[in-house]
Amino acid sequence: MFQVRSFLQALATFAVGLAISGCTLDASVVSQKSLSSNQQILIVEDASALSSKFDSLKKYKLISNLSIKADSLSSSDFIQKGTSQGLIVIVQPTASDREFDLYVSVSAAAGTVEFELPEGSVEFQDGSVNTLTTSPALTNTLAMNHSRLALGEEYVCYSDVNKKVRCLGSYYGGQTGKGDSSEGEQYRGFEVNTSLISGSGDFYKVSGASYSSCGLSSEGTLYCWGDNYSNELGVGTGDMEVLRPTPVAMTNVAGEKRFIDFDMDFESLCAVSAVGDLFCSGVIDATSSLVPVKVDLSGLSGTAGKVAQVSVGREFACGVTSDGRLFCFGKNDQGQLGNGSMLDSVTPVYVDVSGVAGIQKFVQVSLGMNHACAVTVESVMYCWGDNSTGQLGNGTQVDSAIPIAVNTAALVASEKFVMTSVGHNGSCGISNLGKIYCFGDNWHYLTGNGSASDAWSPVAVDSSALSGGAYFTGVALHEGRTCATSSDGGLYCWGDPYADSSFKDNPAYQPQEISTSALPMGQYWDQVITSDASYKKGVALISSDGTGYVWGASVPGINADVASVTPIDVSTMSGSTKFKKIALGFYTMCGISFDDKLHCAGSGAAVGQGGTVTSVSTLTPVDTSSMTGATTFSDVDIAQYVACGVATDGVGYCWGGSGASDILYNPGLGNGSSATKYKPYPISVGAIPGSKLFSKIVVTSFHVCGLMTDQKVYCWGNSNYNRTGNSSGTSVYTPQALNTSGMTGSQLFSDIHGTTETFCGVSADNIVYCWGDSRQGQLGNNSFATSTTPVAVSMGGLAAAAAPLSVKGGPGSSCGILDAAFNIYCWGAPGNSVLTENNSATPVLVDRTGMNGSPVRITSGGNLFVTTSTNKIYCIGWDCNLGLYRTKPTKQYYESF
8 A cells, every 4th residue: 555655646746747847647647546456557648758740759658556677678568559550669767667768659650559568578576567558549640651752763653642553754664553565754643553453452651763663552562563673573573574563472471461661772672571570672682582581680689679660772771670779781881781880791780879879779760872861769860871972961971880960950949850761862851840951962952942062961941832831741862853741731842853754843734824024024925945855845935025035954055954034145146136036956046036147056067157166155147158049047947966947038958967877867958968067058959840949947856848938848858757758768868749649638738847756737728737657646647657648637526626727746746726716736645735644646635724815826845835815825744844953842733642
């Protein structure tokens, strides 16, 4: 009785003390008033834990009415009862042998946190043992190692709001889980092939490497897809490419056949089973097995306990045991194993925690290429390994073979790190306030604050894009890109766009108006000009008064990124500095001024400066000394190496060429020779029976077509894929009449336009025809067969009566204003504004909701640009930020995220 009464007095004093300090015990402790003889121990939530927006780390108090024998209580004594996965339980003694702090971290999956202390697991100093004790059941909404994002080299996979896995981006080895071996781009987040997925099909975690991904289902089955060159996906087949989500083999998994956590990177995969065993496959597995092999932890001194969490780097891996200890194995040339040495170890070794202040236990670890970071139970972040770019965050570039504390100078008072995410040569931490801090290699704007300078200490990521009250809840890194989730369900990304679909800054490809804020009051955009080069995202713009501007990534002629709309440098132009027309090639820009003079800038012979000049930094008059008549121009076009133009007297000229691949590119010069021309030379038109004058010339990478003043079309250049409209399959060095035998009406054209492999045009009797390559359906005639002669685009599915106004080609697709309601349609590859998952060989209606005015002109390139009757220009496509780096977090609109 004395012991019980003393304990109650102590408990009352303890509760009052907590109340005074602003903390409370669970109400059941205070209201119970006594401990029965069958309840020597109570476990209650401790509100004195770190104030945090996250509930992945919980603190409890274990209180006993009897003194507990030294070393009798350990983490392994507790049995998990709740639905949360990957619990890390850390027991920390206090000054009293009747009181212990319990830290419980949820590593893998959210749910309920509940555990029990079985009868007889604790011995008291009087020789008795405890009765069964159960903790309060608490709800947990966030897991430390939870991730909805898998960032790959050129693609993204994610778990959507309905827990289904979707992917978008480049596909050519199965990395988007389509289920076939086709190649191309997915511009929307489409659900992966589910033919081998059993159960609910719900996924609570995904992770990705350069060209492969895995997802963990709610049933605990791990599915993987993509590159499998080192058998890292563990599916047991030995296939180099796994084209659809395939179950990872559990051949070596003992007990319950279920995984609770996994990670992957650089041809390696590791996963934690339900009983806490660790399995790995790929480069990290020395046995080269086709299925995951159990990692032998027996060499670790003491009781290693179960594995609760794992992270994988470049040829090394680290894990956290269920009692909060860190271990690593694999490559160690830069101290990334954290054990104080530089020696590789095929067997797990404990991380040296001698430099860790306070409680030397951890709740999470994350690995980069050659470094690692982890968070302690007291929310202190430590890193070790390679520090060449400051990725250890301690303000130096000195490598460390043991954990060193991350600098916290940027954090406010009472702010601490609760989670970390590491990738390649950079690191990030999330604080208890929901802020992200990043440091390390910063060429891709990892720090998200507008700076590209390497950061050797944590820098706060800009959060101004978040809606009011929202905060960051997770962050994922891959070389070049960073993405973060927010508390209101948002997704924000920043860094290098990489592939065509890395960023999606507007919802569902809705038209985005090009801002006129850079223009003087009252002016508007008259023209937007794109390049035929799909990787040249930058554009040129001409305002209503003829001023030229550039904007975007890798603007041809500038050959550099232009972060905001900027006037073109006209300092070396002769005469008028206003533009009638601008053309963009791959490396060159040319412009025709109001006085019809032609100026070019950039690199390559297409700059037209004469001699052997191949580079000029600003727009400079072309050398017209070889022109036979007028030396002014009415039209100009450029592609990869060749430029062509129409003089004001109708004579056609071409110049440029490639010295390295003259047979491939130089037939496009049209003068009968493959020799490079450094200034405009007349096109050979002697064999043309009708008009020898041009009204328009369209240049693509390998071939050229000209529209004559008598509306006939002639083409020349490389004939692969029937680009020149003939079946010879060989290069044509002078203009050859387009084979119009398949045309049903007029064989004359009012307009033409083309891209690398395909040409389209509107006939004089208002029918749209295309010819050339149609492997992606870009001829629009409901066929994927190439054609040597123009074929009519299928118009049966139009929303209004056919009334074609214009047609333009883009990379792998074509678009046109085709009906009387001025609707836009596209056909071919599923990029730009074609909102289908697969190639379409017939026109698909483009959503122009929100446009002010009717479309009157379109320009197709990396995106589709639409000029309307109200003098506005809209961008429709995957990246209306024109390939520019996002220097700060930008809200994304992935489908169903």
